[in-house]
Amino acid sequence: MTREEQKEERKQAILMTALRLFVEKGYHETKVSDIAAAVPMSTGLMFHYFKSKEELLMALVIMGQKYTGATGEYGDIPGDLFLKGMIGELFKYAKKDPFVANMFVLMAQARRAGMPEEIRKVASSTGAVENTALLIAKGQKEGIFRQGDPKLLAMCFWSAFQGIMEEMTIDKNLDTPDPEWLVAILRA
Template structure:
């Protein structure tokens, strides 16, 4: 492994450790020394990777935002109900293979709350799954696949249920993800 690869591996270990600790303890209750100890590495070395705990927080928010970019991608080729079912199927499957994804859902929900560092909170608030999902729901309503109603509110309820499921899965690794048809069924 090259030095550059080692550095990237170490950075990833810091990020994944911080993510877990931020979710379990909260951002303000987690100290840089806690993260360094859990990695394990010296606190001084940790500062070579991230200048501050807030820089680490921002990097995690940026990771979380990358995941939201896929919502709605390629949806024009598939009926909206099938698209959402397959999207959730892939999300749950990927999260089972990469359990940090469950924690990322919890984390992104936490960062969006009042009281978090403003830069990170504002960045997290750009995480928009509602708009593309509302467009899918409107398309599904036009095709008589989904019931009538406020598409934005329906999208919020859809994502609130997904958020809740991901939080439950983060807390209970033995829990199995539900059938995506159940969740999409709320819209029908």
């Protein structure tokens, strides 16, 4: 393995360790020394990779933001089938890799008051609710989805999903629900 590959591997280890600790303990309660000890590496060496805990959190939030683009890529697929398939895939990935559930939880935490403002701004700019609201509005015209404020319906849908992801970070053996249950929130 080259030196650059080792450096990248170590950086990824820091990111994944920080993600897990931020979700388990909370961002404010997690110390840089906690992350370094769990990697394991010295705190000083960790600062060669990330200058601060805030920079580390921003890197994770930017990573999370990149994963939300799929919510706007539904094309001509009926909205209910798109959401059911997308949620099913997310559940499948979350069961295989705790990264998925952890990232959903972290992104929700990053939008809360008390987080650094720039991080809140980036975490709030994912567009998942807005993209889903557009899909719901289209589905309402087609008679697939119930009437009501599309953005509010999208928030209900994603809030239910978010709650399941949070439970999955607590109980690693939790069975995921049938994606149809979540889509049923929206159906006409």
